[in-house]
Amino acid sequence: MRHHRLFTPGPVEVREEILQTLSTPQIHHRSKEFSELYASIQEKLQKLLYTQNPVFLFPSSATGAMEAAVTNGVKKKCLNLVNGAFSKRWHEITKMNGVPCDMLEVEWDKAIKPEMVEERLETGEYDAVTLVLNETSTGLMNPLKEIAEVVRKYDDVFLFVDAVSAMAGVKIEVDKLGIDMCLAGVQKCFALPSGITVASISERLLERAKEVPPRSYYFNLPLMHKYHLKNQTRVTPPIPHMFALDAQLDYIINEEGLENRFARHEKMAGIVQEWARKYFDIFPEKGYESKTLTCVRNTRGISVKELNEELMKHHVRISNGYGKLKEQTFRIAHMGDTQVQDIKGLLALINDILGLE
């Protein structure tokens, strides 16, 4: 079967060199070689996230780390900020784990505004907030900096950020922003195969996690930390992914360079969004468009399914709208190692198929 180049917001296209690192012979996870690999990844992840905090590796998809945040980090009550499918999922995760929580939901094409968060935190009811930085379901980027500023005013309120479709594509300064847990699966802007998740963990989150009645064995942060201190993981990790992550972080930091990578994402977003406004419209409100994917409002009433079928004849693939937004929207990812010329080629092909000039 011929490969379809992925312009989908996860999983994304993975470079050939990286695919090859996945077949590195296995090493034992209690060996010196493993600890060296772990430490090497650690140092680079801290660079990527502008943090001194430890960055844990979760042997799960991102959803597992979302679960870890709320099962370990809430003593009183959690405020789940919701404006899309993934932030809604975080609320469901919080509820289903029996963690006290409320949701602050806005229309899915609107951003969460700092004043709304402030209004809820003023009640003093909450000691944790969950925020999805980049809503992959709607192509909307919430104002993290402004929201983090509000949360920081409340000493006992912790901030947990799902940065799954943003980390390694946009700059996130974890320590400056005061994020207690910043998590991402690697199948989006890292441009790696799915199967491992990274998350920075603040000191005070580790302290609080010791006081919260343990709700989880697998995702127990203090227990994970014990092994972290030895440059190990508690459970047998996906070792092939760690080889790939190490190699890709080298590429991101040393070959491409962080600033160049962030600038490339910004540039691709500009191109796709200019195109989208010319021929269609953009789903989220102005000023909050994502830098890593564009959710196009299907104002022409095209069949997105048929468009994608045509694209697949040319061995590329985009994404339909998420859930209830299917056919009303479609999504083009411009993340990971996708280059400006790839994106231009894709848009030219779509124009061709739809007869747009």
Ligand SMILES: *Cc1c(COP(=O)(O)O)cnc(C)c1O
């Ligand atoms: C993809 C994604 C997730 C879910 O990740 P899994 O790896 O499938 O668990 C969560 N949040 C956001 C914002 C995402 O884009």
